[in-house]
Amino acid sequence: MFCISGAVFAQEKHILSGYVRDATSGEELIGATVYSPEMKTGTATNQYGFYSLTLPAGKHKILYQYLGYKPVSMEITLDRDVRKDIEMNPSSRNLEEVIVSGQTADYQVRSAEMGTNRLIPQDIRTVPVLFGEQDVLKTMQLLPGIAAVGEGNSGFYVRGGDASQNLVLLDEAPVYNASHLLGFFSVFNSDAIKDVKILKGFIPPQYGGRLASVLDIKMKEGNSKKLSGAGGLGLISSRLQLEGPFHKGKGSFMVTGRRTYADLFLKVLPDTNVNSNVLFFYDFNAKANYRISEKDRIYLSGYLGRDVFKFRKFFGIDWGNQTLSVRWNHLFSGRLFVNTSLIYSNYNYNFNIINEENKFDLFSSIRDINWKEDFQFYPSSGHTLRFGFKVNYHWFMPGEVSSSGDFPVNNLKMETRYALENAFYISHEWKVSSGITLHYGARLSSFSVMGPAHIYYYNERGDVTDTTWYPRHNIIKTYWNIDPRLLVNIKTGSHSSLKLSYTRMHQYLHLLSNSTSGTPLDLWIPSSTIVKPQTSNQISAGYFHNFHENSWELSLEAYYKNMAHQIDYKNGADIFLNELVESQLVFGSGQAYGMELLVRKNKGLFHGWVSYTLARSLRNFKDINQGKTYPAKQDRIHDISLVGIYDLNNKWSFSATWVYYTGNAVTFPSGKYVIEYQYVNYYTERNGYRMPPYHRLDLGATWQLNPEKNFRSSLNFSIYNVYARKNAYSISFQSKEDDPRITEAVKIYLFSIVPTVTYNFKF
Amino acid sequence: MKRLIPLYSVLLILLFNACEEVVNIPLRNTVPGVVIEGSVTTLPGPYKVIMSQTTDYYNPGMIKHLSGALVFVKDSEGHYWYFQEKKQGLYENSQFTGIPGLTYHLQIEWNRHVYTASSVMQEPVPIDSLHVQFFPGSRFADAGYFIIIYFTDPPGKGNYYRIKMMRGEKTNTVIYVLDDQLTDGNQIPFYLYGASYQPGDTAIVELQSIDRGVYEYLLTLSTVTSSSQPGSTSTPANPTTNLSGGALGYFGALAISRDTVIIE
The missing domain is CATH 2.60.40.1120 (Carboxypeptidase-like, regulatory domain)
Incomplete structure (x- = not known):
């Protein structure tokens, strides 16, 4: 018995x-x-x-x-x-054993994730940066497979995709334009950030909507133990953060603000053409949460950021994002965790010209409202089930022009586009045996373009041949897609594993922007009868090995990705305030493949990482380059980053980074000719040349002024581009001013050596 | 509106004090391409067609002009004009004047290749007035006088313009093109910032009404010439030509209004 x-x-x-x-x-x-x-x-x-x-x-x-x-x-x-x-x-901080990441560092070997990198604020804080502005996106660019859009730029390319193919989430809310000031800063104030994760290979089914990657950023919840704060005074900006508990620690809050004052320096200059310009941005993050019961907790988080630029008295432009997320965590039992989210996101810009009595205003926006349910179910040991759905309504307002006075421009209100994007997903993470873990699932998504709208049909030349009117709530076109996802983790030793994965993605929103430099005049358009959803399929394989009790990590990944329904512009395309913008586009396909190596030392006074990426990214468009395959601009071949941090004692720590990458693929002329009284460059192939290789060394030092006190402060010194290499920002081919027959190549470089000091404090 | 982006890049240079430097970038040499530039206008001739070749980028020498071509222009009423070679690569005819509403066809035979193009002559649009304004100068431009042209766009979308400026005999190379998508039927003041004049200068301004093919050519040409300016980031490409047969350049029927102002 x-x-x-x-x-x-x-x-x-x-x-x-x-x-x-x-x-x-x-x-x-x-x-x-x-x-x-x-x-x-x-x-x-x-x-x-x-x-x-x-x-x-x-x-x-x-x-x-x-x-x-x-x-x-x-x-x-x-x-x-x-x-x-x-x-x-x-x-x-034990001097004998500084641990950056503890024993859980074997996570990379065991986890059912791949092509995934995480950054914690500690990583972001220690790496030297331009103007002393700590920036998540710039630190992330030091990891393999993630490339900077350009010098000093926070925009990034992941595994051969373009910048608009990255899904950027801040507390689950999509951020449509993650850059400030032409991309030199990201909208993420590092004081407000708790966790950053980028998914570039295997993307679990709970995510979808972009081809290349998911950047998932979580804001801090706020200190629930005591009131505390932090801040900094920098060369071009200042920050302040406050967090603390309320209602006996059942709730907590966090607020952060940041404002740049670069334009204040302009005021000092004597030139009235320069000193009357206005240029600044600010960010405001706020978050609060409250534990209603042991089983229920609600979160409210929001972001507001804006850039303002006024060019003398001629024109002004301001732009920014707003996001708001309301979330409710509920535990049905110890096995079933549910999160409900209501999310709002808005990106807009305003452009205006004020010229005495005359006014010209242009307004454009994209808005999103989202309802998400995410369930996590733990049926038994070794199994995790995730499932849920998302209902997302999009408004696209491409442009509204109003003018008054003598301005010769007619008032114009371009049609707002409406779209409904839905998704349902399920995934199963299953520890099959001690050696094999599976993570598989699928995401079913639909995208409906809704009336009221005029739908235009075009001929080869881009002329309208027919127009159909769809009344309100009528569905113009619906796309259905199913994206399977699969990952297998095979343990190959006590400290190593081999992982294989397959990820299929669809993207229904497309960014049209003629420029790479992060201008605010972004135009997002929905998929339609003419613009098909972008699709990608990625297979990847990786080997992960940890050495010396996880103090050294090695990962080696290889991937191949194909992309369909990619978008580019016709020659001389006019996408600005054009109702017929779809007639300005051409469609093609792409492929990207590469190999990424990351070796990371996590323990010891000296720690850091080495990252190397070998990759190609190619495009094929019937209407570009005579239909021949050509390298995408983000095709970079070699990309190396070295990051070293040395903690000397509890007062001083030093850091250094060095980056090297092959120049981007670029279109240079192969000849010239004369027309209209001037020399004009003759182009024979798209992206047939390379920018010169880019490399740069940055050094940083942090001096803790009073490490033992409650009010702790530190000085951060950084030197950007230590050996003052004149890295090319752009190369233009132009006639010499005094003799137009002589044509030359002129390089523009933005920065030589840039030293900065920042004062930070924490209490 | 297109000029917004270059202005924006001015900011970048201003803010970060970006620097310029002439660099040596090796470029591949290619097989020369044929370049054709020709026009018929509503003003008396002679009308010209110029044939030339592309050359290597770093070649400082003269452009090679192409001789021995058979050049014709035909209108939509069946008239035919043969263009004679006056000097190497320059073909001329002064026997006719362009008439609005007619389509002009160019045909060139050279070295066993045939190049053709056609362009519709528009109605000329009169210049209402020219105004002169003083610009005190800035970091980016010297002080001087510039001109504002006023003209009234006829009702109905689909008008395209090119504005050409001359100082005496010398043509300014800045290419101004505009359409009436946002300004249909209005009186349009257009600021010609690209040319600065000094007292005593004679400024001649031409308002050319052009068809869409010529507009597209000149528009794409102006983006290429401005994309060779610092700070531009769009991918350059050869302009969209209205010529068939693989040549660079264009052929235009231009309806011209002209006005002159003397800077005082």
């Missing part, structure tokens, strides 16, 4: 679930591992810090681990389902 009941008892299983938090700030920790060494089973916390682990009844030793935190070991008796919330302490 006892034996039998004993056997039954042994099979009985219970759930251990809860949250993992930082002991000093109360912030939930994302991706902390929860592990039972005896059962050799474990899990990781989700993006809200929640975990659920099914274990046989009985006593268990549970190990909680997280990057840069002291591990917590717990004896837990599971005689029923147990809720256990854990607080972990950051590891103190």
Whole structure:
């Protein structure tokens, strides 16, 4: 009898679930591992810090681990389902053993993820940067497969895709234009950021809507233990952040602001043409959360940012994003976690010319409203099911012009476009055996273009041949797509694994912008009868190995990706305020392939990483380059980054980065001729040349002024482009001013050596 | 509106104090291409067709002109004019004047190749007035006088213009083209910032009414010439020609109004 009941008892299983938090700030920790060494089973916390682990009844030793935190070991008796919330302490700075990421560094080997990189604020803070402005997007560009759009630019290309093929999420809200000031700064104020994750290879089914990558940024929840703050005074901007608890720690909040004052320097200049210009941007992030009960928690987060530029008294332009997310976490049980989100996102710009009595105004925007349900179900040990849906309504307002006075421009209101984007997904993460983990699933998506709208049909030349009117709520066209996703993790040794994956993506929104330099005049258009959704298929394989007790990490990944329905412009395309913008486009295909190597040292006084990318990105358009395949502008071949950080003592730390990459593919002339009284360049092939190779060394040093005090402050010194290489920003081919017969190549470079000091504080 | 983007890049140069430097970039040499530039106008001739060749980019020498071509212009009423070679690569005819509403066809036979193009002569649009304004100068341009042209766009979209400026005999190379998509039927003041005049100069301004093919050529030509300016980031390409047969350049029927102002 006892034996039998004993056997039954042994099979009985219970759930251990809860949250993992930082002991000093109360912030939930994302991706902390929860592990039972005896059962050799474990899990990781989700993006809200929640975990659920099914274990046989009985006593268990549970190990909680997280990057840069002291591990917590717990004896837990599971005689029923147990809720256990854990607080972990950051590891103190021990000079003998500085740990950047703790033992959970073997995450890259074990996880059912690949082509994924994470950055924690610590990484962002220690790397030297231009003008001392810490920037998530720029630090991210030091990782393999992620390339900077240009000198000092926060825009990025992932695995041969273009910048508009990256889905940028801030607390789940899409950010349509992630750059400030021509792209020199990103809209993400690093003080407000808790976690950054970029997915460029295997993209789990809960994500979709862009071809190349998903950049998932989480804002801090706010310190739930005590009121604290941080800030900084920099050469071109200042920041201030405040966070703290309310209602006895049941809730917490965080607010951050940042403003640049570069234009104040212009005022000093004597030239009235320069000093009357206005140029600045600001960001404001705010977040609050409240625990209604043990099982319910609500979050409210928002972002508001704006750039303002006034060119003397001639014209002004201002642009920016607004996002708002309301989320509700609910635990149905220890096994079922649900998040409901309502999300709003808006990007708009205003352009105006004021000329005494006369006015000209142009307004354009894209707006999104989103409803999402995400379920995470932990049926039994080794299984995680995720499923959910998304309903997303888009408004595209391409342009509205109003003018008054003598301005010769007619008032114009371009038709607003409406679209409904829906998705349903399911995925299963399954530890098949001790050596094999599967992560598979699919995303079913639909995209409907809705009336009221005029739909135009064009001939070869781009003339309108027919027009159809669709009244309000009529569906003009619906696309349905199913995107399968699959990842296999095969353990090849105690510290190594081999991973294979397949990812298919669809993109229904397309960015038209004639320029790469992050001008605010972005125009997003929906898929339509003429513009087909962009599609990609990516296969990738990777080998992951950790050495010396996970203090060294190595990853080597290779991928191949094809892309269909890619968009480019006709020669001389006019996309600005053009109702017939679709007639200005040409369509083609692309392919990208490459190999990425990352070697990272996570422990010791000296730590950092080496990243190397070998890649190609090619395009084929019937109407471009006589139909011959040509390299995309982001085709970069070699891209190397070295990052080294040395923590000398608790007062001083030093850092250095060096980057090298092959110049972008670019179109240069192969000859010249005379027409209209001038020399004109003769082009024979698209992107047939290369910019000169780019390389740069940056150095940084941080001096903690009072490391032991409650009010801590530090000075950060950085030198951008130490050996003052004149890296080309652009190369133009033009006639010499005094003798037009002599044509020459002229390079523009933006920065030579740029030293900066920033003062930061924290209390 | 297209000029917004270059202006924006001015900001970049201004803000970051970007620097320029002449560099040595090796370029591949290619097989020379044929270049044709010709026009018929509503003003008396002689009308010219110029044939030349492309040359290597770093070649400082003269452009080679092409001799021995058979050049004709035919109108839509069946008239035929033969263009005579006056000097190497320059073909002329002064026996006719362009008439609005007719289509002009160019045909060239050279070295066993045939090049053709056609262009519709528009109605000339009169210049209402020319105004002169003083510009005090800035970091980017010297002080001087510039001209504002006023003209009234006829009702109905589909008018295209090119504005050409001359100082005495010398033509300014800045290419101004505009359409009436946003300005249909209005009186249009157009600021000709591209040319600066000094007291005593005679400024001649031509308002050319052109057809869409010529407009597209000149528009794409102006983006290529401005994309060779610093700061431009769009991908350059050869202008969209109205010539068939693989030649560069264009053939235009130009309906011209002309006005002159003397700067005081």
